[in-house]
Amino acid sequence: MAGLLVTFSDSFAEKEKKMSDAITVIHSRKSVRNFTGQAVGRELLDKIIRAGMAAPSAVNMQPWSFVVVTYRQTLDMLNDGLPYAKMLGKAGAAIIICAIPDKAYDGLKEFAVIDSTLAGENILLAAEALGLGAVWTAAYPYEDRMNVVRKVLGIPGNIIPLNVIPIGYPAGTDKPKNKYKLENVHWEKW
Ligand SMILES: Cc1cc2nc3c(=O)[nH]c(=O)nc-3n(C[C@H](O)[C@H](O)[C@H](O)COP(=O)(O)O)c2cc1C
Numbered sequence: 254m255a256g257l258l259v260t261f262s263d264s265f266a267e268k269e270k271k272m273s274d275a276i277t278v279i280h281s282r283k284s285v286r287n288f289t290g291q292a293v294g295r296e297l298l299d300k301i302i303r304a305g306m307a308a309p310s311a312v313n314m315q316p317w318s319f320v321v322v323t324y325r326q327t328l329d330m331l332n333d334g335l336p337y338a339k340m341l342g343k344a345g346a347a348i349i350i351c352a353i354p355d356k357a358y359d360g361l362k363e364f365a366v367i368d369s370t371l372a373g374e375n376i377l378l379a380a381e382a383l384g385l386g387a388v389w390t391a392a393y394p395y396e397d398r399m400n401v402v403r404k405v406l407g408i409p410g411n412i413i414p415l416n417v418i419p420i421g422y423p424a425g426t427d428k429p430k431n432k433y434k435l436e437n438v439h440w441e442k443w
Contacts, residue, residue, distance in 0.1 A: 285386025288421030304379030
């Protein structure tokens, strides 16, 4: 497994080759909670959002929207109200994924949440692929946390703020976990 992971000692050419490998990116992704404090540029954030929008959704309804926060003052307001998102203090940006039941297939909240969650994983993987770090912090299903996000960002009550994803340049301390568990796989006998 170690050979699949991108390390700081890799040369640029090695890094580029590895990052083009989707499986490598998947296995390198980890929740990054320690950032350098460096700002994240708009171009990178745009790439990340585009990866989010490439996610599958039930009947291709795309029942989501994305709020991109880069102002320090707004990041601090979210930080103040969200006890489990303290990494916002040193993040360069944050993306808030909003699930929109009114746009989802059959108007179902469940599809809005499932589809937006898939967009969320794409966002986490894109951040990793671009050399950034990110972590999903929960808003949904906690009413109090959703209300903090709604209030800070002016999101209406019919829209579900699913999460707050702090994004930044990794300090280098967070590592991927090996979660492979044989007992969680059930192969059909052949
Ligand atoms: C639905 C969901 C909610 C989460 N909420 C938080 C959170 O509020 N704060 C946090 O630090 N991490 C949160 N996480 C990140 C998990 O703790 C993390 O994904 C898990 O420990 C596995 O580690 P890894 O992401 O490094 O593989 C959340 C992850 C998911 C999928």
